[in-house]
Amino acid sequence: MEPILTINNLTKKFGYLTAVKDLSFTINKGNVYGILGPNGSGKSTTLGIVLNVVNKTSGDFHWFDGKTSTHNALKKVGAIIERPNFYPYMTAYQNLKLVCQIKEVDYSKIEEKLEIVELLDRKDSKFSTFSLGMKQRLAIASALLNDPEILILDEPTNGLDPKGIHQIREIIKEIASNGTTILLASHLLDEVEKVCTHVVVLRKGEKLYSGRVDEMISSYGFFELKCDKQDELVTFLESHGSFGTVKVKDRLITAFLNEPLESASFNKLLFEQGFVLSHLVQRKESLEEQFLTLTNNK
Amino acid sequence: MYRLLNIEFQKLKHSRASKILIITYFVLLTSIALIAAIKFDIGPIKFHLAEMGIFNFPYIWHFNSYIAAIFKLFLAIVIVSMMANEYSNKTLKQNLIDGLSKKEFILSKFYTVIVFALISTVFLFVVSMILGLCFSNYTELSIIFSDMEFLLAFFIKLVGFFSFCLFLGILVKRSAFALGFLFVWQFIEGIAFGILRWKTDAETATSVMQFFPLNSMSNLIKQPFSRLSAVQSVANQVGEKFDFDYAVHWYEIAIVLAWTAIFIVLSYRLLKMRDL
Numbered sequence: 169m170e171p172i173l174t175i176n177n178l179t180k181k182f183g184y185l186t187a188v189k190d191l192s193f194t195i196n197k198g199n200v201y202g203i204l205g206p207n208g209s210g211k212s213t214t215l216g217i218v219l220n221v222v223n224k225t226s227g228d229f230h231w232f233d234g235k236t237s238t239h240n241a242l243k244k245v246g247a248i249i250e251r252p253n254f255y256p257y258m259t260a261y262q263n264l265k266l267v268c269q270i271k272e273v274d275y276s277k278i279e280e281k282l283e284i285v286e287l288l289d290r291k292d293s294k295f296s297t298f299s300l301g302m303k304q305r306l307a308i309a310s311a312l313l314n315d316p317e318i319l320i321l322d323e324p325t326n327g328l329d330p331k332g333i334h335q336i337r338e339i340i341k342e343i344a345s346n347g348t349t350i351l352l353a354s355h356l357l358d359e360v361e362k363v364c365t366h367v368v369v370l371r372k373g374e375k376l377y378s379g380r381v382d383e384m385i386s387s388y389g390f391f392e393l394k395c396d397k398q399d400e401l402v403t404f405l406e407s408h409g410s411f412g413t414v415k416v417k418d419r420l421i422t423a424f425l426n427e428p429l430e431s432a433s434f435n436k437l438l439f440e441q442g443f444v445l446s447h448l449v450q451r452k453e454s455l456e457e458q459f460l461t462l463t464n465n466k
Numbered sequence: 467m468y469r470l471l472n473i474e475f476q477k478l479k480h481s482r483a484s485k486i487l488i489i490t491y492f493v494l495l496t497s498i499a500l501i502a503a504i505k506f507d508i509g510p511i512k513f514h515l516a517e518m519g520i521f522n523f524p525y526i527w528h529f530n531s532y533i534a535a536i537f538k539l540f541l542a543i544v545i546v547s548m549m550a551n552e553y554s555n556k557t558l559k560q561n562l563i564d565g566l567s568k569k570e571f572i573l574s575k576f577y578t579v580i581v582f583a584l585i586s587t588v589f590l591f592v593v594s595m596i597l598g599l600c601f602s603n604y605t606e607l608s609i610i611f612s613d614m615e616f617l618l619a620f621f622i623k624l625v626g627f628f629s630f631c632l633f634l635g636i637l638v639k640r641s642a643f644a645l646g647f648l649f650v651w652q653f654i655e656g657i658a659f660g661i662l663r664w665k666t667d668a669e670t671a672t673s674v675m676q677f678f679p680l681n682s683m684s685n686l687i688k689q690p691f692s693r694l695s696a697v698q699s700v701a702n703q704v705g706e707k708f709d710f711d712y713a714v715h716w717y718e719i720a721i722v723l724a725w726t727a728i729f730i731v732l733s734y735r736l737l738k739m740r741d742l
Contacts, residue, residue, distance in 0.1 A: 182741075216741070216742070219562070219563045220562050220563070220567075220568075221559050221562050221563060221741070221742040222741045222742065223738075223739070223741055237567070238567075239562075239565050239566065239567035239570070240565065241565075242562075242563060242564065242565035243564075243565035245565075247563045249559075249563065251556070253555060253556040253557050253559060253560040254555075254557065254560070255477065255480070255481075255555060255557055256555060257480055257481050257482065258480045259480075262476070262480055265476065266473065266476050266477065267564050269469065269472055269473050269476060270473060270561060270564045270565055270566050271564055271565050272469070310564075
């Protein structure tokens with residue numbers, strides 16, 4: 169796989185506070201990555217370092233094959249961090265024209281990208297007259313101007329209303345479906361769960377996990393069951409080798425698996441044992457549950 | 467270099483405040499011509515400033531560059547705010563993320579400073595030339611094109627002063643405070659001169675003070691008034707004789723150029739060091 173960003177032992181200290189501690193990971197082409205972590209876990213600092221606005225204390229990073237300078241590599245990157253920053257006295261079009269000049273891209277892209285974020289009809293309005301949602305969409309249009317190899321988004325839905333959040337997510341999904349590599353930093357887990365294939369989990373500047381979302385914790389998921397003969401079923405499950413803990417809450421039995429087990433064959437087995445289920449769901453832990461398990465364990 | 471200038475020009479072009487200040491500045495430069503209109507005609511006393519010899523070549527180069535330099539403050543406001551606003555709008559951060567390097571950022575500002583200074587100098591040249599051709603008593607080519615070093619000094623003075631403004635914009639990050647700092651600095655140099663004068667003698671004080679940034683810039687073009695023949699003849703009558711060195715010296719230019727380099731390098735260092 170083709171690496172886009174490689175980070176080795178990156179450390180950043182603000183005085184005596186270590187914001188990023190010995191962080192290493194690689195971003196490969198074609199995947200959608202999430203950087204997860206509570207507020208203050210070093211997500212934005214890490215992105216700031218690779219985007220040339222924060223100085224690293226030690227370690228190193230390089231873009232692509234490492235042969236281009238950081239600022240030239242950034243011309244092939246689209247990034248939005250925190251609030252959208254534009255010149256308030258310039259119109260949407262003028263602001264994007266400036267970005268084109270910096271990135272050395274043709275002006276013809278401007279209208280195309282404004283169309284994607286549905287701002288074409290406001291292109292001659294001053295940036296200062298935009299709502300937060302529109303500003304954020306303009307920032308996305310600006311990041312897309314150069315048809316970037318990778319799109320970096322830091323908390324893209326922060327501070328938006330539900331409609332704005334929805335719009336931004338749809339745009340992100342659309343971009344991801346075109347095969348653009350995306351790096352999404354967020355503390356909103358469902359956001360990451362909905363779009364990301366890979367995840368890097370940070371806590372207090374340290375990496376807890378990096379890899380595929382579905383391999384984050386070694387777990388085979390669990391069954392949710394309902395049955396008239398509840399007590400007998402619990403006894404049966406506890407004696408069965410495939411199950412670990414079994415919990416009962418409000419007539420709903422939750423049984424955690426120790427090894428892989430298909431729901432069809434499990435249903436067949438129970439029926440043969442004389443248990444008729446009124447409810448059967450096989451699930452994996454949500455990212456939120458996995459994340460909490462991970463951050464609490466260490 | 468063209469790309470960097472273009473970027474900076476794009477930023478300035480759409481800012482109404484900058485546009486007004488820049489236009490005001492050039493209108494004021496042109497207004498030097500209005501001095502020609504100063505004319506008192508009260509009975510027997512006839513006084514026409516344009517005929518006092520202030521527009522004589524080559525004196526006009528000295529006089530006009532001295533007067534024009536007073537208006538540089540208008541452009542200074544533009545330059546301080548074009549730097550400080552990048553901080554307050556956080557667009558500096560966005561520019562860097564978009565792929566401008568920190569060096570390119572400083573260079574784009576510095577090139578703009580040079581272009582401003584260059585346009586001002588050309589403008590001054592044209593205005594003075596026209597005024598001179600209208601009012602000067604001497605119009606021989608060799609006289610017209612003598613003493614041109616005042617134009618060079620004017621250019622260097624502007625570049626130095628604007629570089630100082632750029633540096634203050636980066637250092638202080640707020641336009642109003644940066645301009646305030648500029649006045650405070652002027653004050654500090656004044657006090658420093660006072661103290662030196664008090665502790666040592668006038669000669670040592672002057673020779674030390676010529677190394678201070680604002681002082682070195684104002685030393686480039688000295689006051690032209692006492693050079694005027696009318697003033698000198700009045701002085702002669704009261705038995706006073708001026709012995710004043712008006713020339714632009716190479717070492718004065720060198721000091722200002724050194725300050726320019728220091729300010730630009732310091733700006734770059736500061737930008738490089740800071741986390742945004």
